[in-house]
Amino acid sequence: MGIAKESRLEHKKNIGADSMDLSVFPKAAQLVLPGQHVPRWQPGLARGKARQLHNELFASADEAAGAACALALALDGMRHTEMDRLEEKSVLWVQDAASRRKTGVPYRPGLPRELRHRVIHVAAAKVEDALFALEEGMRCRDLACVIGEVAGNPQALDLTASRRLSLAAEKYGVPLFLIRHDAARDTNSARMRWQVRSAPSLQPRWNTLAPGQPRWHAELFRARSHAPGEWILRDDGSSLAAERPGAGTASAQTGEQAATPDHGDLAGAAGAGSLAAL
């Protein structure tokens, strides 16, 4: 928790330092509803009333950033809602045939540790079947969240289908993260819509040539209750960390490194798997 607090402080500091950032000014969404303060999105919002259940992430099919970012956002929500619960709910992961062919299937050893044993995968043949599975999943009280992957802009996923998903999510309170691979930004009723792509990873401390902790560039381009904005997201194992992309890579890098010393993969492995730990 300490790390998360610190990073949030960092985030506030960043906003303060970069006061000329255009996103500070009220947006059209805020002007439409005068008098209402529109909060900025930040990690951990899933706890409060501002929690949005129907999320869409637009991403390229040539990278796994969409799925990874969806998992990070889902975990961010689950960590806050499941903190005081003993039971672990399952996660339903629905894929249509095209997204399975283009981006592959979830691979258990690579999933986040908290989710590995909880994923139920649904391999739908058609988009209609995938949408049915998503809706049925959201009706289930024993699911922590539903992750969907749909490739392109299929006819079946129109405004009506999208509204069905929104209503189901809001009625039963199960969050939906729908990943749209290689899709155009069509009209739909998702409450938060993100454009996600990979960002260069953090440099590991020991092997500087190796890829490090993954980061994603996430742009919130339309949201019901939040102002749009861009963030660099990163899941640091216990919480979701967000920083502003324009905040100066060097300082951010060093700052983050100071806050969360990245020992690379060796340290984590030693803690989790070495005989000395037993």
Place this chain on the structure above:
Amino acid sequence: MAIWLVQLALDRWRHSEQCQRGEGADSQPLVLITETAHGPRVDAANDAGREAGAESGMMLADARTLCPRLKVAPSDPAGDLAFLERLALWAQRWGPWSAIDAPDGLLVDVTAVAHLFGGEERLLEDVHTRFAAQGLTVRAAIAPTAGAAWALSHYGADNGPASAILAPDDDGAARLASLPVAALRLDADVLLVLRRLGLKQLGDMAQLGRDAVQRRFRGRRAPSANPLMRMDQLLGRLPEPLLPVVAVEAPLVQRRLMEPIRHRSLLDQVLADLADDMVRELEGRGEGARRLELGMWRVDGEVVLRRLELAASTRDAAHICRLFSARLDDVDAGFGIEMLRLRASWSEPLVLAQAELDAAAEEHGTSLAACIDRLTVRLGARAVRRPVPRASHVPERAQGWQPPLEPEQDSQHLFDFHSRPLKILERPEKIAVLYASPDGYPRRFRWRGDVHEVVRVEGPERIAPEWWREKGSARLRDYYRIEDGAGRRYWIYRAGLADDGRGGMPDWFLQGMFG
């Protein structure tokens, strides 16, 4: 007790023609026929017809050649079976339960009830007289087992009631030894085999010896195809389960009224009471009504009948009342209605629904098992699955799938310092790689039409082929975790080494994508 209705079809035809045996329409030669693929076939022939040469199983054309003035009527096997069902229920007057012995027989359990009729002979007499009163020709026999009773009733000697009774202390094998093998209720092809073997009577089989018959008919599991099993059933060495006929009564509720009612409001009130009673009755049976009949008996003896058919079985009293009220407008009460009777002549099973619980599911969501059931029903059982680790080094084999709610098997975990991609392609895709040296780091690669510059790389992680599963020519894999200029992280491998002697220059593949 076995009862054989010798001429069931003809007896029913005579009943429909309202004539006695050998009189009226029955005095002419007549056959009952069914249409088959090869033309009409004779099912049954009456006495005159049999005298003229017609036999059951004959083609009608052949019978017509023998007797050109043969009359023809269609037979009605479904009606015969329905009649037999009703008859089986009626036959429960002689015993606690009865079974149908299709196509033209009945079996009644008369264990320990013969004394109520004054002994077994008197019981058989009673059966004969009662069936004769209905115009049905029967042969009946009593024996300790169903098989023996059947054999006696069909093939027993016809001299007096004593010959149709096999007492428990009689030697069944000896009494029945002279009966033909057809008395064993065997299939036609088995009877043919027995005839060719020269076995004509039940006694012949005992002489031949059990082993020999057993060898000839080994592997025949069905009793009707195995003479030994039938023999054992006949002698009571093997059990023979029978399916009893159980009467189902239509739910019926009625109200007798102290004062005849003449007004509509009172009628509605009585109808509502009746509907409530009917719903309670249906609930007890776990059924819902599809057809309802309301009979109203008037003081002057007239009966007014109103019938209602429903699209789906229901147990909703208000619904029933609402539907009936539209049909009661034209009822003429005359001097008043003194009795009402509501009968559900067609009811279907209707599960007891717990309305409150259903509403709860609607409000709070379904359980995981229900959700999985719904998904499985629409998408198929193999589409809904859970990834589980499998004991293998090869990445695509290290993950298996199993039904989602089954417990996971224990397995050896991967090492944590092996980082694995978030998603794995269903089959690795070939990439063109630029490298400095054949066994060095990749520099640049082309995949799906895009060129990716390798900025960061870690590896190789060498995974040897599993020699116990694969051919000897399988090549090892060198895996690299790479990150390109845009931060996209992939898992690529080189299949083989340049000089491993298992093919030419190694190919490169992209197998997975990191988050």
